[in-house]
Amino acid sequence: MPERESFMKLRSSKAAICTGAAVVMFLMPVVPEVAVAKTTYEQPESTVQFDTELRQASYTVNVSDIVATGYVEEKETGMYAGMAIAIADPYTQVYAMADENSEVVGQMGQNSIASAEEIVGEWTKIVSGNLTGFVKTSELCFNEEAQALGSSLGDVSATVVADSAALYLTADKSQAADFAANGTQFKAVGKKGSMIAVEYGESKAYVYADQVSIEYAAGTGYTNEEIENIKAEEEEQRRQAEEAEREAARKAEEERAARIEAAMTDVGVSYNPTMEASAEEVWLLACVIDWESGWEPYEGKLAVANVVLNRVRNSRYDNTITGVIYARSQFSGVSDGYGNASSTFQARLDAGPRTQECLEAAMEALSGVNNIGSYTSFRSVSIANYDAYSSFTIIGGHVFY
Structure with a gap:
């Protein structure tokens, strides 16, 4: 009986050795395949060789573990292990097959991420969101490069989607730590088997x-x-934004028109225009009066208004109030040079004339009250060249000629 037990132990030991050897022989062909698969585009040859030797050494240790324990212990990796980030600007084409002549099934924008499923020659099969296909490996980065680029873009988050999730201090789940409620968000820092490592305090x-x-x-x-x-x-958002902008402009115009109408009504002067002028043009005339002679006496304001109207009547100038006022290099600082209000003068238009006299002068001038005859120009008395004027009149700080 003792001899039989010894024989059985010996037989069991031989069986274990044979089994271990068989596992070794079975796994050995895997090594070259793993070594061939590059994980970074155009990896230097020396790096590839080093990686191959490292994998072989690791392989030998792992086989010993298999024989002794029957399994390979999983290593914890970073969150970018097995992932790839697109580096082509502005986007990378994704093909149905590992062939540029195959159908384009989608795009990966620069810095978008994907799961790298396998490398097939110069191509990598990826899964990114709802997109699955093949991308040129040269347009992706992997592993350490992906980790560095991904980290620069921001953290990886892990949000609890279960009703509650158990937290463990170790990946083997031997030490429970806490429970996290649905919606709790953590910073994910690693992966190990079926577990995700997260920052916890x-x-x-x-x-x-x-x-x-x-x-x-x-x-x-x-x-x-x-x-x-x-x-x-x-496109729909753009259309809605444009529509909202147009509607806002329409309402602003209505409010502006009502404001001008109310201001003209409040002036209390008899308004009987001798030329066609919209309420907007009356407002424009009042604002340019304020711009040029805001602190001049009322007669000076009325004179500036008549300079504008005299030009409208003169064939040498534009035949509208707007055209005269916005003519290039005429009323300093008023025009942008392209027939529109300058930004500073637009602010004056939005705020309106600072005194009611400006609006009164505009309305009276339009009603035919003229205190300068046919003069079409004026200048500050401090820089006037009187010898150049055949006739002129001085009102306040301006000479009109």
């Missing part, structure tokens, strides 16, 4: 991957259908 905790939603700061790719939907949505 001053330390780290682990949560089941299927109980959280992972969101990278980098965006995802879009299918052709999604791209069309985005374009349509952007």
